[in-house]
Amino acid sequence: MAFAFQVIIDGLSLGSFYALAALGIGLLFGVLKLINFAHGSFITFGAYALILPSAATEATLGIGALPVVPLVILIVAVVVALALLSEFAVFRPLRDSSPATLMVGSFALGFVIQNLIIMIYGGRPKAVGLWSDLSAGVTLMEGVSVPKLQLIIIGVTISLMLALVFFLKKTRWGIHMRAAAEDFRMARMLGVKADLVIMLAVAISGMLAAAVSLLYVVQTGILDFRMGVPMMLFAFIATVVGGMGSLVGAVAGGFAVGMLSILLQTFLPSDIRAYRDVFVFLVVIVVLLMRPQGLFLSSAVKERV
Numbered sequence: 001m002a003f004a005f006q007v008i009i010d011g012l013s014l015g016s017f018y019a020l021a022a023l024g025i026g027l028l029f030g031v032l033k034l035i036n037f038a039h040g041s042f043i044t045f046g047a048y049a050l051i052l053p054s055a056a057t058e059a060t061l062g063i064g065a066l067p068v069v070p071l072v073i074l075i076v077a078v079v080v081a082l083a084l085l086s087e088f089a090v091f092r093p094l095r096d097s098s099p100a101t102l103m104v105g106s107f108a109l110g111f112v113i114q115n116l117i118i119m120i121y122g123g124r125p126k127a128v129g130l131w132s133d134l135s136a137g138v139t140l141m142e143g144v145s146v147p148k149l150q151l152i153i154i155g156v157t158i159s160l161m162l163a164l165v166f167f168l169k170k171t172r173w174g175i176h177m178r179a180a181a182e183d184f185r186m187a188r189m190l191g192v193k194a195d196l197v198i199m200l201a202v203a204i205s206g207m208l209a210a211a212v213s214l215l216y217v218v219q220t221g222i223l224d225f226r227m228g229v230p231m232m233l234f235a236f237i238a239t240v241v242g243g244m245g246s247l248v249g250a251v252a253g254g255f256a257v258g259m260l261s262i263l264l265q266t267f268l269p270s271d272i273r274a275y276r277d278v279f280v281f282l283v284v285i286v287v288l289l290m291r292p293q294g295l296f297l298s299s300a301v302k303e304r305v
Contacts, residue, residue, distance in 0.1 A: 006146065007266055008259075013150040015258025016157035017212055019251045021235030022242065023164065024208035026250035029239070031180050031201040032095070034102045038086060038110035039209060040232025041117075046079040046213030047223055048117055050130065055122035059223060064130055076210040082113075083206030087199060110232075117225045126223040134218060153215050160211060161251060164204070168247075173200055234261075237284055243294025252295060257284075 021039065028036050050064035050071075063074050086109055094105050134149040168174040176192045177200060188194050212231065217223065238257045242249025260283060264276045287295075 005140070007262060009140075009146050009150055009154075011259035011262040012255065013153050013258075014262055015255035016153045017216060017231060017254075018234050018238045018258050019254030020157055020160065020208050020212050020215075021231050022238040022250035022254040023161070023247060024205040024212075025232075025235055026239050026242075026245070026247050027201050027208075028205050030245050030247065031177060031198060032091065032102070033099055034091065034106060035099075035236070036205070037103065037107040037232065037236075038113060039205065039235070040228030041110040041113035042079055042083055042206060042209040042228070043213050043216070043231055044117060044225060044228035045082055045113055046075050046210045047217045047227060048121055048225075049075055049078045049213075050128060050217060051121070051126065051223065053120045055120075057122075057124050057126065059126040059128050061128070061130075064128065068131075072214065075214060076207055079210035079213065080203050080206035083202045083209070084199065087202045091202070092195075092198075114225055114228075121223075121225070123225060128217055128221055128223055130214075130221070131218050132221075149219055153219070156211065156215065160208065164247075167204075173197070177201060237281075241284055241287055241294055243296040246294065246296040249294055249296030256295075 021043065024042075025036060025039055028034050028039075050061060051059040052062040054060060063071055063078075066074070090105050090109050091102065094102050097105075131149075134152060135147050137145040138148050138151060139145045166174075168178055173196070176197050179186075179192055180188075180194070180197045216227065216231070220227075234257055235254065238253035239250045240253070241256065242251070242253025257280065261276060261280055264279050265273060268276060268279070
């Protein structure tokens, strides 16, 4: 029982990262029909914003040395500013282009951001000690002790999801965003301010990327210019498995992929455990062969079906 509970906590913790990142991707896809491959670079940029610009191997905290509240506010502001700048400089000029052109533009943007990080901070990984006291264990039941950080990651993820649900269902601009996701052209004809809705979606996506940045750095203690790439890859897979255009599906897909990864890490024979991700992708292929539209359908897709 204790072992099973430990595995569940580990799976929920990892799935929380994928769910938050998948939410940011799914939100933009719902409104813009854009698969934002630069989202992983947003995550990386937010993580590096914690330290002072330097190519030295030892990181010196800048924003990361501030108290918790101003630190979080500033990191969120930095990533949201980057996301909005990307919207004005790249996504808005390409808005009337094909989805393939938008996707390539986002991929190129991510590559540019990644190389700017290398130019400013260097290409070597850097160790960062941020909120190390969160690694202390918390006993949940007899035989089950988990790091406090894992519980915080799960709690923050659930809180952000509930806040997003409240915003989308109970606020005026959230309802406008949902209308734009269902039928963008019709929403504009009914008076929805398209540019403002898109900016809100981009800003919220940036906030979610900032949350992933902070939580991921605290958990790993390492900065690497490639750190957002695997997160983006698994989040994209989670979005596809959950159902493109469905925020519920993005969250469910994120938790499912995270739980699957932990189960494989736990139960695979030790000599092939290093190839865990191969088995994750094989399971994803099987799921998509059986249900190519994903686990959940958006309302717009259901109506067309």
